[in-house]
Amino acid sequence: MFELHPRLEQDSVLLGSLPLSQIRLAKDGRYPWLILIPQVNAIKELHHLSADDQQQLMAESCAVASLMETSLSPDKINVASLGNMVPQLHLHHVARFEGDDAWPGPIWGAHPAVLLSEAELEQQVAAWRERLGGISNFVSA
Amino acid sequence: MFELHPRLEQDSVLLGSLPLSQIRLAKDGRYPWLILIPQVNAIKELHHLSADDQQQLMAESCAVASLMETSLSPDKINVASLGNMVPQLHLHHVARFEGDDAWPGPIWGAHPAVLLSEAELEQQVAAWRERLGGISNFVSA
Numbered sequence: 040m041f042e043l044h045p046r047l048e049q050d051s052v053l054l055g056s057l058p059l060s061q062i063r064l065a066k067d068g069r070y071p072w073l074i075l076i077p078q079v080n081a082i083k084e085l086h087h088l089s090a091d092d093q094q095q096l097m098a099e100s101c102a103v104a105s106l107m108e109t110s111l112s113p114d115k116i117n118v119a120s121l122g123n124m125v126p127q128l129h130l131h132h133v134a135r136f137e138g139d140d141a142w143p144g145p146i147w148g149a150h151p152a153v154l155l156s157e158a159e160l161e162q163q164v165a166a167w168r169e170r171l172g173g174i175s176n177f178v179s180a
Numbered sequence: 181m182f183e184l185h186p187r188l189e190q191d192s193v194l195l196g197s198l199p200l201s202q203i204r205l206a207k208d209g210r211y212p213w214l215i216l217i218p219q220v221n222a223i224k225e226l227h228h229l230s231a232d233d234q235q236q237l238m239a240e241s242c243a244v245a246s247l248m249e250t251s252l253s254p255d256k257i258n259v260a261s262l263g264n265m266v267p268q269l270h271l272h273h274v275a276r277f278e279g280d281d282a283w284p285g286p287i288w289g290a291h292p293a294v295l296l297s298e299a300e301l302e303q304q305v306a307a308w309r310e311r312l313g314g315i316s317n318f319v320s321a
């Protein structure tokens with residue numbers, strides 16, 4: 040059974056899943072930020088996935104990024120596999136807007152997170168689950 | 181004909197190419213840092229590539245990252261498509277080591293680049309071209 044790293048669990052909310060990846064919403068209110076986590080244990084790097092899973096992850100990532108673009112019309116989407124502190128493979132997808140908190144730099148480490156209230160978080164979770172419903176194979180949590 | 185963004189040209193050196201992507205070495209001496217640039221004009225986001233090119237890029241990225249891991253034994257590899265300032269799609273691959281300049285944060289924006297001397301750069305370029313020769317389809321510049 041797939042075991043999610045506790046730090047990823049703590050910092051995000053499960054929206055649902057695609058055939059390979061969980062999709063989670065980061066709890067940081069400064070940016071629209073989704074995280075894809077391939078549900079495969081003991082994988083630290085993208086290239087540690089099987090060739091099939093690499094391709095599946097790319098397809099899922101592009102479907103999610105495309106949805107973010109259509110829904111939000113951001114100036115740019117940042118996609119990154121970092122994991123220096125949390126060694127379970129997870130792929131960030133962040134919609135960026137000119138003038139946002141870290142613009143034009145990357146978001147990581149630029150000022151502390153701004154946590155959403157429970158109500159705001161619930162509302163965003165519902166909105167994202169509805170949008171993601173447009174991707175075939177998405178199963179809502 | 182593919183037109184490379186001048187900022188990417190300025191900040192990196194061409195090592196060679198794979199079927200889809202140029203591979204360039206970033207001129208920042210603080211980290212082993214390679215950049216893959218799909219040789220397709222007018223592409224800003226990963227998901228703007230054709231499905232075939234998305235898959236090809238993923239395969240090329242994983243081959244390069246795997247080579248970086250085998251050659252350098254880093255603690256982690258960071259792979260990212262950012263492009264907030266340079267809107268031509270380019271995929272960073274950075275080998276990270278505990279205690280490096282920005283560790284454990286991402287490298288971007290953490291302190292100014294440390295430019296290599298001409299001699300150091302030439303030596304690194306030669307070393308990378310040799311390593312990349314181990315990837316089938318790599319054509320050295």
